[in-house]
Amino acid sequence: MKDLFLLDPTVTYLNHGSFGACPKPVFEAFQQMQLELETQPVSFILQKTPVYLAKAKEALADYIGCDKNDFFFTPNPTVAINTVMRSLKLQPEEEILATDHEYGAMDMTWHFYCKKTGSKYVRQNISLPVQSKEQILKEFWKGYSEKTRVVFINQMSSATALIFPVKEIVEKARELGLITIVDGAHVPGHFDLNIMDLNPDYYTGTLHKWMLAPKGSTFLYVNKKYQDALDPLVVSWGYETKAPTKSQFLENHEHQGTRDVAAFLCTPAVIDFLEKHNWKEQSDKCKQIVLDNYQRFCDLLDTKPLCPVNNEFLGQMASIEVNTDEPLALKAKLINDYNIEIPVMNLNGKYYIRYSINAYNSQADLDKLYDAIVDIKKNTKLIK
Structure with a gap:
């Protein structure tokens, strides 16, 4: 190999x-997309990209177990979580419950948000060594209070490489009426993933880690009930377009001006490689x-x-x-x-x-x- x-x-x-x-085969498909773009930029961006993107989304939707219209591509999970963060409407003193095992860039994102809004980021201690799934759940929910509005949880910790019981946390959070945001950066291609079964409100996972895609390929899934409220991180031609071709949710987030989306478009080649081998x-x-x-x-x-x-x-x-x-x-x-x-x-x-x-x-x-x-x-x- x-x-x-x-x-x-x-x-x-x-x-x-x-x-x-x-x-190598995936990288060649990636470079072929880039070459095709440079050969005729106008037709590639305006005519071919929508067709290639639709095929990429169909392939990925089957792979991660969700509707193709419920997610869009981003360069990385940091962009994905920043998009979600900027659309939350938390009040001062309301809380985001996480663990003290989250990725550093995510901690920074939430600290930034809390400084702006007066809300509170709760890094609940999960003690080491972990003894059982039940221990994690018990310790995590000690951080819950009547002010908790959001649960943010990594499915696999970057620093400790530990897998967290996200399904159980999402289920209880739903019972409590909380918004659930899952950082699954290390999950696609690493573990079986069925987003519809997990049923979070937001989920982000990379393709360029364990799915072996070119650098800069990630998705953000958004539950239908939150799609209309998710503001675009970058406002561009899709915003309030006069000639919509898809949902306003996708128009808002898939149109960001001129950019290289070849890493997104070669997703079918990525999945073909995984299946072939x-x-x-x-x-x-x-x-x-x-x-x-x-x-x-x-x-x-x-x-x-x-x-x-x-x-x-x-x-x-x-x-x-x-x-x-x-x-x-x-x-x-x-x-x-x-x-x-x-x-x-x-x-x-x-x-x-x-x-x-x-x-x-x-x-x-x-x-x-x-x-x-x-x-x-x-x-x-x-x-x-």
Whole structure:
């Protein structure tokens, strides 16, 4: 599988979770779209793009389990959540309930919103190590109050790589009359996803991570009851158009002036690649490698697993706490001295090495990481 990717073969790439990696056939389809655009920009943008976009949305709708008219593409989840954030009408002191495991850019987004509105962002503590799904749910709902209006939850934490019981949280939030916003950045292509079954109010997930799409491809699903109230982040020709071709919701959000949407348009090629190479089987193999090595790395770094070592909490990523005062220097040493690309993540004052495994990886890659850490511990003071 490694030959199907464009990754530098001299680098041990254990960081798929950050920005993904695009296979050669998909990247070629992406470049073909860009070439077609440059060959005749006017006809491509005005005539061909709507046709290609419709095909891309139909393919993705089937893949993620929702109506093709209930989502639109964005470059990344940060743009998606900012779009939702700017249309919320929270009053001063009303609360957004989240966990203290959310992605840093999302925390910043909500802090920005709260400064503007006087509302409150509640980062409810989920203690580590996680013992059970029930523990997460019990601790999460301790953050609920009569002022809670919105639940914002990541389905898989970037820093800790833990899977959260989002379905149960969405169900209870619905019973409480709360708005639910799910950050599923790491989910499509990583786990089975059926948005209609999950039934959130808003859901965003990337294609350029685990679905292997080119960089800059994400979707934002919006429940029909909130579509009319969602203002466009960028006001352009679709706003109050005199010649609508689709719903006002889609007109508002799919027309943003001149931009390169090739990453969106090659979605059918992305899904074809996943199906051709039986990616569910590839993913399951990767998940098993993650589980097989987790305790081994915890022992090496003198720490405990962040959760029970099973596929209820872990997918194709795992994070291990590392005792270091120099996380940036540790990351730099791994890439500069050992050619290992891997993040050292910060969450709530603690640091975690997070390895990602995809079909281009093997056990040998983790063995190389293991040997590098042994060497660093022996010959430096970067790891205590």
